[in-house]
Amino acid sequence: MSSPDPAAPTTAPPTGGALLEVAGVGVRFGGVVALDGLTFEIQRGSICALIGPNGAGKTTLFNVISRLYPATSGSVTFDGRDLLKVPPHGIARAGIARTFQNVALFPGLSVLDNVRVGAHTEGRVGFVRGLVGLGWPENRRMAAESMSILERLDLAHLASRPAAGLPFGTLKRIELARALASRPKLLMLDEPANGLTHAEVDELAATIHRLRDEFDLTVLLVEHHMAMVMAISDHIVVLDFGRRIAEGPPEVVRNDPKVIEAYLGTADDGDGGP
Amino acid sequence: MNRTTVRVVVGVLVAIAVLYAPYYFEPVWNRELSRAAYFAIAAMGLNLLTGFNGQISIGHGAFFGVGAFTSAILVDTHGWSFEATIPAAAVLAAVVGVLVGIPALRVKGLHLALVTLGLAVLFPRVGQKYIDGAGGVALVRPKRREFDSLLSFLADDQWQYLETVLIAALLFLLAWNLVRSRVGRAMIAVRDQEVAASTVGINVARVKVGTFALSAAYAGIAGALSVMIDRAADATNPLLAFRNSIEFLVAVVIGGTATITGPAVGALILVLLRRHTDGLIEGKEVLSPAIFGAALITMIYVLPEGIVGGLGKLFGRLFPARAAVPATAGAAGPDPSTTTTTPTEEEP
Numbered sequence: 001m002s003s004p005d006p007a008a009p010t011t012a013p014p015t016g017g018a019l020l021e022v023a024g025v026g027v028r029f030g031g032v033v034a035l036d037g038l039t040f041e042i043q044r045g046s047i048c049a050l051i052g053p054n055g056a057g058k059t060t061l062f063n064v065i066s067r068l069y070p071a072t073s074g075s076v077t078f079d080g081r082d083l084l085k086v087p088p089h090g091i092a093r094a095g096i097a098r099t100f101q102n103v104a105l106f107p108g109l110s111v112l113d114n115v116r117v118g119a120h121t122e123g124r125v126g127f128v129r130g131l132v133g134l135g136w137p138e139n140r141r142m143a144a145e146s147m148s149i150l151e152r153l154d155l156a157h158l159a160s161r162p163a164a165g166l167p168f169g170t171l172k173r174i175e176l177a178r179a180l181a182s183r184p185k186l187l188m189l190d191e192p193a194n195g196l197t198h199a200e201v202d203e204l205a206a207t208i209h210r211l212r213d214e215f216d217l218t219v220l221l222v223e224h225h226m227a228m229v230m231a232i233s234d235h236i237v238v239l240d241f242g243r244r245i246a247e248g249p250p251e252v253v254r255n256d257p258k259v260i261e262a263y264l265g266t267a268d269d270g271d272g273g274p
Numbered sequence: 275m276n277r278t279t280v281r282v283v284v285g286v287l288v289a290i291a292v293l294y295a296p297y298y299f300e301p302v303w304n305r306e307l308s309r310a311a312y313f314a315i316a317a318m319g320l321n322l323l324t325g326f327n328g329q330i331s332i333g334h335g336a337f338f339g340v341g342a343f344t345s346a347i348l349v350d351t352h353g354w355s356f357e358a359t360i361p362a363a364a365v366l367a368a369v370v371g372v373l374v375g376i377p378a379l380r381v382k383g384l385h386l387a388l389v390t391l392g393l394a395v396l397f398p399r400v401g402q403k404y405i406d407g408a409g410g411v412a413l414v415r416p417k418r419r420e421f422d423s424l425l426s427f428l429a430d431d432q433w434q435y436l437e438t439v440l441i442a443a444l445l446f447l448l449a450w451n452l453v454r455s456r457v458g459r460a461m462i463a464v465r466d467q468e469v470a471a472s473t474v475g476i477n478v479a480r481v482k483v484g485t486f487a488l489s490a491a492y493a494g495i496a497g498a499l500s501v502m503i504d505r506a507a508d509a510t511n512p513l514l515a516f517r518n519s520i521e522f523l524v525a526v527v528i529g530g531t532a533t534i535t536g537p538a539v540g541a542l543i544l545v546l547l548r549r550h551t552d553g554l555i556e557g558k559e560v561l562s563p564a565i566f567g568a569a570l571i572t573m574i575y576v577l578p579e580g581i582v583g584g585l586g587k588l589f590g591r592l593f594p595a596r597a598a599v600p601a602t603a604g605a606a607g608p609d610p611s612t613t614t615t616t617p618t619e620e621e622p
Contacts, residue, residue: 066473092475104470106463108532116456117463121475123456127484131448135455142456182474 019044019186019218020065025074027060027242034060036242037074042186042235047212047219049229052239053262058222059101060242062190066098067091079185093121097184099175101191101222107164111155111174114163115146118181149177152214153207168195176207180215187217193225201225205232230254238262277593292439301431305503308431310545311438312499315445316518317525317537319492324523325532326453327485328465329378333390334522335515336397337367337490339507341497343405346414346507356420360441360498367494368487375486379479394519401509412509421502438499442538445492450534452488461485462532493522528573530580539581543573 018041027035035057042048050058063069065076067088076083078094086094097118105114119142125135150156153173158166163174172192179187192208193201205228212219223229229236229250236253238246240262246253253259296304320334341363348354348362374393378386398412405412423433452458460481463471472478501507508514521544529540551566577584 068469068473087477088472089475089477092473098473100470104467106466106470108462108466109459113459113462117459117471117476118474120456120460120463125456127452127457127488130452130455130457131488133448133451135451135457138456139454178474 017044018042019079020220021075021077022061022065023075023077025061025064025076026072027057027064027069028072034242035064035071038239038242038244039074040237040244040247042218042220044218045212045216046234047208047221047232048235048237049233050220050222050237050239051224051226051229052245055241056239057242058239059190061239062098062188062222065091065096065188092182092184095183095185096188097179097182097186098188099172099179099190099192101194103168103171103175105163105171105175105178107162109163110160111163111166112143112146112150112159114174115149115177115181116142118178119146119183121182146177146181149180152211153177153180169197169200172196176211180211183215185216185218187211187215187219189219189221189223191222191224193223193228201228204228208232277589280589280593293436296428296432296435301429304431304435306545306549307542308435308438308503309500310542311435311442312496312503313521313525313545314538314541315442315499316493316496316522317529317541318446318449319489319496320522321526321529321531321533321537322449322452322461322492323485323489325526325536326458326465327461327482327489329482329486330383330387331390331489332387332516332519332523333374333393333397334489334493335518335520336393337371337493338497338500338518338522339397339401339509339515340367340370340490341494342501342507343401343414343497343509344494345498346416346501347405349416349420349501350414356416356498356502357437360495363494363498364491365494367497368491371487371490372483374490375483378486379482391516391519394516395512397515398509398512405509413506415506416501418505421505434502438503441495441499445495446534446538449492453534457481457484524570526580528570528577528580530582530584530586533580533582533586536580536582543581 020042022041023039025035025038026033038057038061050061052058060069064071065078065083067083067086067090071084078096081094083091083094106117109117116139122145123138123142125138129135147156147159150159153176155170155173155177158170158174163171166174172195176189176192189208193204196204208219208221209232211217221229221233233250236247236250237244238253238256238259245262246256246259248256295307299307316334316338319337320331323329323331344363344366345356345359348359349356354362374390378389381389402412405414407414421430421434423430425433428436453461460471460476463474463476464478464481468478471481497507525540525544526537527540528543529538530536547566547569551562551569573581579587
């Protein structure tokens, strides 16, 4: 897998242009409107943050992009492809990986195997080859690649431990490693700083930046930790009641009166960035 | 001594014992051990489905029955050699497995258990309706000589034992390969966290149906072998498929869910226990199921993760993995949440 770089130029221009286009996406659960005509774009190679009060529809959007929830209206285009026609298990192959707000690892597998499962789309061994024992070369290759990802996230010493019973911050890093294993173009992080200590949050911000460059990623994150959002984002989209109320670079969003009223006014914790 | 050495030594000793057994024991006992071997195959099939993939089935007696009748009918009325019927039994059981596995995608946990239970209850009825054995009942008994030893230096019971055990060993090896491959990890991922499994690109439906088919094939092969050992495929007893289904599950649980050797250990214990409790109290045979049950309860109480699961933990503590764990983490030995979870009870 190491040879052909999946992020190479062939498909689309690597710089500029939108990687993900969300156009008029609406989601309704019975009478509840979770997303209401949401429209925005994420530029290739950028770090985009989705912020807003609890219940604004941020995770709902993640679940629409992951195809876990159906969109009632609108369209989602990823890399020139209509994402709403892709089945849920096809999203990873299309180039999107994500983490979950409360961590969704596989506790019955070791840390290394969790990351190897993350590389599922990179392999091709099925039932027949698996049974007769022809899975070894692929296994070894995946183990080596997963190990290198674990090393880059400082998790290599945990490789053979079960992915359970570890500190929450560690589990979140393991989940991040799993997401990276599929070599995604778009990495979606659902509250990556949630539950981390102050020091860990600083480290996380640096890590996200570094990974973006190393893995050639575009990042979409949902986050409540304003200091981190302001520090690392290129672009911020603010949601309230399923609607976009503002968007732009951090400087602009921070001073937008609507945003301050809806969100920052209540959530600013005093260290809200430079 | 590191853990690899210990494993190899234990493995070699077990292999020698298993291969020497038919020369040591009486034919009656060889038959009993053969029964344990085919039982182990069915239990391994169920273990792949329930232990590794998290889909509960109390209907594997039906797949076992499909395999048994396929084999018995092909030998008895179509003149096939017994060995040739084994793949046919596997394929037919797998087809039925797919037919059950697809609708099973819509149900989980206890509901799935009930659906598969229905399968076990239904099987003898269907069998009685469509199968006419000798005397018009759903009982097919191929002639005894169909299963005669093909090697002059082996008596029939030895031959049958070795054939069953070698097929079981092969199928266990295949299962071991599988669970350590990409598909095996996908099976466990689907069991542990279905949503996350799908977001990393696992086609959950395909993995589940595929596992169902494979699991049914194992049960079908076990059924075919049971015809050789018990010399009959039987659907006259409406409770047989049901009882088999339960016993496969029991073998998996007392052996150790989601382990490779667990089903074999569980099957052996189950078969021996059944035989020993049967005649334990002269003249009080009605009590034997109670003793049998009490023994099972005791076993689960002492080793809740099954014999292999429990011993594996002990083994892990006696021979820690060489990749040294940091001092702080190494002490966290008996953490119930860390070892192979038994998903069977937790699925919503």
